[in-house]
Amino acid sequence: MAKCYDLPRLELEHIVGYSGISNGLHVHPDEQHLIYSLGVTVIIENIETKKQQTLMGHSGNVSCLTVSNSGKYIASGQAIHMGFKADIIIWDYKKKELYARLKLHKVKIEALAFSPNDNYLLSLGGQDDGSVVVWNVNTKNSICGERAQLKSAGNTMAVGYHESNENIFFTCGDRTLRVWDLDVENRKIKPVDVNMGQFNRICKCIQMKGDYLLCGTTTGDILGVNKDTKLLQFHGPGGPNIKKQKNFSCGVTALAHVFDKQMLVGSGAGEVALVTYSLNKKNEWVFEKKRSWLDQSSKDENVAVASIALRGKGHQFFVGMTNSQIYKFNFADFSCELIKTSHFKKVTDIAFPSRTNELFVTSQLGQIRFWLTAAGGKEILRHTIANMTCTSLALTEDGSMVYTAWDDGKIRGFCFAKGKNGLSLKPMFVINDAHSNGVTALACTSDGICIISGGGEGQVRLWNVSCGSNNDNATTSLIHNMMEHKGSVSAIKISKDDKSCVSSSHDGTTIIWDLQSKRRLQIVFANTLFKCVVFNREENQIVTSGTDRKLVYWDKKDGSRIRVLDGSESGSINAMDITEDGSIIATGGDDKILKLWNYDKGEVISVGLGHSGNIQRIKISPDNSSIVSVSDDGAILVWKFPRHLL
Structure with a gap:
């Protein structure tokens, strides 16, 4: 029997499937393509025509995915067997081919993030690795790395980059929230731990907007940290100064900042909500849930929101669920359409x-x-x-x-x-x-x-x-x-x-x-x-x-x-x-x-x-x-x- 890889290849008409991994759904900056993964494959799909292109190069299932701000690159990380190093692949979006393969982390890549100008790629290893590494995208080499959290803290689960500064990024996780400074010349990164006071939280997602760093937690509230002072400024919706507001059921699993002090929040119970936060006359932070949507078709299946992806300036956004469904929302009236569904268990x-x-x-x-x-x-x-x-x-x-x-x-x-x-x-x-x-x-x-x-x-x-x-x-x-x-x-x-x-x-x-x-x-x-x-x-x-x-x-x-x-x-x-x-x-x-x-x-x-x-x-x-x-x-x-x- 001839080697399979030397034989003529069958042409794929289309793939029905979506992995539903955390932060694994993105809209390309051209606003015409959805980017998501299924198993070892990264899929680029035209939103209107549904035409698909596939990127194949991983040996294990894709565990995280991100797109650079310019849209020039896609980066994907994988999970592999114990004892092996997990690959990170940077893809050239225009050529639809592999640009760089990076190997350093063990077993699993937990999260990835590009710097604002696409010069650096930030990678976070899983619980068997526990390190954060900064890569130079142009030279395809690592700059430096460090343990992601203190030994007294739990696992780090998410990363985020500063909106405009190439040398500042953030990590969060189980009882850990850190702001990092990158020194490229000396090939070092230095962390500063955010003072959380009496708060003991597990942060699942992180995003920076304006003066604040926003973190979604497993207890269903959102932490707001001042990026300059690195101090906790507010948390909500629940809190001692906020009445008649409840935390999100089953935790906050996805965040996307839309406009000034407005954000989309996804929960572990399948809820998507538009939340505003502001200071009132008493100088108290007030959270208000303006709109809310709950996935009624899956309310008995314990389905969580895995990703929220904005299209353009937020007139439309896409929501990926852990049961492999993708919804398209209109921001103005919060109406939605189920645009992709697939099996999320073994097809028999x-x-x-x-x-x-x-x-x-x-x-x-x-x-x-x-x-x-x-x-x-x-x-x-x-x-x-x-x-x-x-x-x-x-x-x-x-x-x-x-x-x-x-x-x-x-x-x-x-x-x-x-x-x-x-x-x-x-x-x-x-x-x-x-x-x-x-x-x-x-x-x-x-x-x-x-x-x-x-x-x-x-x-x-x-x-x-x-x-x-x-x-x-x-x-x-x-x-x-x-x-x-x-x-x-x-x-x-x-x-x-x-x-x-x-x-x-x-x-x-x-x-x-x-x-x-x-x-x-x-x-x-x-x-x-x-x-x-x-x-x-x-x-x-x-x-x-x-x-x-x-x-x-x-x-x-x-x-x-x-x-x-x-x-x-x-x-x-x-x-x-x-x-x-x-x-x-x-x-x-x-x-x-x-x-x-x-x-x-x-x-x-x-x-x-x-x-x-x-x-x-x-x-x-x-x-x-x-x-x-x-x-x-x-x-x-x-x-x-x-x-x-x-």
Whole structure:
């Protein structure tokens, strides 16, 4: 097998995903592009056209992100395994390429900040590193570094630079708030600790505006420090001199100063508020919450505000949430629009209706989501069942009915219904106790009358579905129970004529079943945990793969091995799909690489590099125009199918 990095690359149509890291969403100074990260990838997206460009160079997930004031540079830091140094990459925005790779911090980069004129980059290491370092952007070398906090203090969590002075910056964290002076000639930095008096706070975010340094804390108040005297001037909204004002619930997680003594505040409870602060006639600082918005769609999910990014002078701003949603706000009336949403947990399955490539369905913890393929992966419908994981999906041929498998042992069927709020999923039936150890695999015949399910206990069961008019009053009944697998069933595929199916299992067996006689036609064995299986075009062969990293062709009639290929250099193969004409197989797994294989030659002909997490499922659209792959970090990647292979 040729080295993957030497093979032709698949072209990405778009990426559906957003990491939701703290201060990880930015608007470029040109006001036309959003900059955010997903796993190891930095994404630059046009706000109007949704066209994306990707920057790839990290070996670990991006942990922090910043943009220089001029817009010339983007800097991103990563988190890596214990014992290794974490990279900082400075990207050239115009060329969309790597400008410098900086290595000094251990394990994780906690925060980054550019100086006002882009001459210096400030970096903060995580709790395993604990140091702050100043880098010269022009020479690409470090100037100096120092321990970020006193030994008596906790971890430092955020950094900020002076608005206009290249030689002053700030750090804050657990019982630490410091103002630093940079001496470039002598290659030294000197800290001055802010006198907090009796206040004992953990600061999560920091920003300077005018005469004050503003810090958001985990107790939900905001500290105001005079930048010249380095003394605490005020705190609020709560406080001894301020009545009828409450601190922000679950702490302050994001700050953005808009105009003079006006700031946008994001909280750990998902609230975004416009807050003003000023001195009253009694010379007391007064905080007033002018406007407030709460993410009602996620109020039961403990979702926090991760980032607030201003567009231009603040007429619009963007809010990134920890559940991977991005909202666009108009400052004047605080109206908002959800412009980006994605999975924030492991994506467990994906399915296309067999008659259309215009939409696809995905599942994760507690959710089923429907997406438009061509509209940049726009979500059009969502159904939620709290605290349960949807493990597998199956759609009827016309896409009118959706069957879902869940880890609580139930199979749930849905159809579409139109209501006042638009299209929704209407429950058709629930099969209770379908499998004792959870339903792990699911498939249905083209007409949707028969469901085949696999469970964690190893049983394969056939169910009959009878629907009334308009899919109302659906009833289900168990047709047959096939008990030959001894381990969890990982995948089920049905033949085109609906007369046979194949099931793979973690017990090292794959079984071909006759659905008419309800008997085993053939069984194959291997020293592996089978993860996926497909039929070839003529359906006289099956292809399996799993933890042994092998791609194995089997004869359907006698169960003999026809061909064994090395499917991956590292990690199991978790996902597999085949084109309608049977000429191309797509595979993916723990190596995070999507591979297209020529079925007859057994050769890799193209690869897709872009996933940050282990690939869990792959589906080729019915018309072979695109390939959709999903991974355990919540990412959905839509690839263009190479036209020359059709």
